[in-house]
Amino acid sequence: MLKRERQAFILKQINLHNRVLSSDLSTEMQVSEDTIRRDLLELSNTDKLIKVHGGALSKSFHSSFLREDIYQLDAKKMIANKALNLIKDGMFVLTSGGTTIIELARILPVELKATFFTGSIPAAYEYAKHPNIEVIFIGDKISKGSQITVGGEAIMKINSIKPDLCLLGVNAIDLTNGVTDNDWDVVQVKKAMVEAASKTAVLTITEKMNTCQKLKICEINQVAYLITEMDHQADLFKAYANTGIEIL
Amino acid sequence: MLKRERQAFILKQINLHNRVLSSDLSTEMQVSEDTIRRDLLELSNTDKLIKVHGGALSKSFHSSFLREDIYQLDAKKMIANKALNLIKDGMFVLTSGGTTIIELARILPVELKATFFTGSIPAAYEYAKHPNIEVIFIGDKISKGSQITVGGEAIMKINSIKPDLCLLGVNAIDLTNGVTDNDWDVVQVKKAMVEAASKTAVLTITEKMNTCQKLKICEINQVAYLITEMDHQADLFKAYANTGIEIL
DNA sequence: CATTTTTTTGCATTTTTTTGCTTGTTTATA
C-alpha cells in the first residue's frame, strides 16, 4: 500500500467514524504503528485531522458539509448500511438528496462500480469522491432550501433515463397518503424520479413514518422497499408489509 | 513495446485499479524502473495521473482527499476581490470551477442579486449558500479530476444561454497560444463557455501566465479581462494590454 | 544512402524517502 493511499484511507475512516485508533489502522493496513503515527502527524500538520493520544479525531469543520448537527445520525447510518444491499455492480441508480442519502454516498464500498444520477449537490460531491462510480448530475435551478436541482429541465432529464433503482430520502410516509412532502418543486422532481425508475426504495427514520405532508409524491404501492433504522420485523411495519412493500 | 503503448497501458491500469506500482509495471512490461519513472513523470506533467513515491494514483483518487490545502490562497483571494468589480446586479454570470472561482463565490456580497450558471459542484455549493443569487447548475457527467460537469449535454446547455459574463479560472495562458489546458473534456466545456458569453474574464495566478498546455480553449483576443493578483501596471502585462485585453 | 541529430533506454552513482526497530520518556487511567 502506498503512503498516499494509506493517508487517503485514514481520512476516509475519519470522515466516516469521526475518530480512528492508531492500533486499528495499524492492523487494518498491516504497517507498524510508527508509520501510522507518522501519517497522522503529517495529516495533522496539514490540518486534515486532529491528532490525539492513541489516534486522531476529525476536524469538525474539515468536511465541507457539516455532519455534527445531523439529526439522528446513527439511525441514518444504519439505514444507509441496509440500503447498500440493494446496490449491485453495474447498476444505474437515481438518488434524491437528504442527509440519509449522503450517509449512503459516504459508505459506498470502493470496489463498487455503478452509475449514479442525482440532482443533489452534496450527494454528487460525495459520489464524485468515489473512484469507480460514474456520476451524472441532473442540472437545473438549485433550490436553496434543499440543495437539489428542481424545474422542468431536471424533470425532462429524469424522464429520459431508466435507472434500475431510485433511492429516495423522504420526509413523510403513511399508508393512506403514500409518500408526501411540503416543497412543491421538490415534489415534482421526486415524482419524476419514482416514475422513471424500475424500482423505488424509500429511506426514512421511523420518526417520519405514519406522518403526512401536503403534497403527494407517490402512492404506497409504487414503493418497492422501505428502509428504516428499526428491525424489519417490528410491528410498525406489519401493515406496510401487507401492501407488498419489502421492509429492510 | 513502444513508449506510446507503454503509457497507454499505464493509463489503462490506472483507470482499472486506481493505482499502479512502478515495480509492477517494470516487470509487466519488461523495461527498467527508470523508464517507468520517466513515463509516469510525463503522464503526471500532462495531468493524466498523480505521481507518488512508489508509483502513481488516478486523478479521481487524489481528488478524494487533498483538497483543503489551496495553493497560493492569498493570491486567489486577491484575484477574487478584483473580479467582484465585474459583477453587477441583475447580471447572468457563467463560471467555470477551480479554486479561484470558489474563493470568488465565497466573497460575493450579500446584497448582490444575480444569476449564476456553473457546472462546478463546489462552486454551485458556495453560490447556493448566498441568499440572493439564483443558481443554475449545468448538468452532465462529472469529471472526477476537476469536479465539474463535462460532455455534450453540458455543452448544449451552455450553447443555449447568453450570459453577460464568463468567469474562467485557467491553468495556462500565453500570448501566442491563448488560453490552454490539458484535459480534453474540460477544454470542450470551457470553449463553449467562452463562445456563449458576451465577455470573458480570465482569472489566474501570475505563475500560470506565459505557460502553455496542449489543448486550446480560446485565442487571446477572445478574452476581455485578465485578472491576476499583481498590480495591473506590472511589466508582465504590457504585451497583453497591447492586444486590447483589460488588465485588472 | 550516409551521416548527423535527436530520442529513448539502461546503468552506475548519489541522494532522498520510507519504514521498522530500539531506547528512553510521557501519558492515561485503573
Place this chain on the structure above:
DNA sequence: TATAAACAAGCAAAAAAATGCAAAAAAATG
C-alpha cells in the same frame, strides 16, 4: 501511584528517486 499503552528521537536497512552518462535506436537531413 502503578502500569500498560502511546510517544518521540534516533538509527539503519531497504526502496525509490534523481542525476549524469553512454549505447542503441529512430528520425531527420543533405
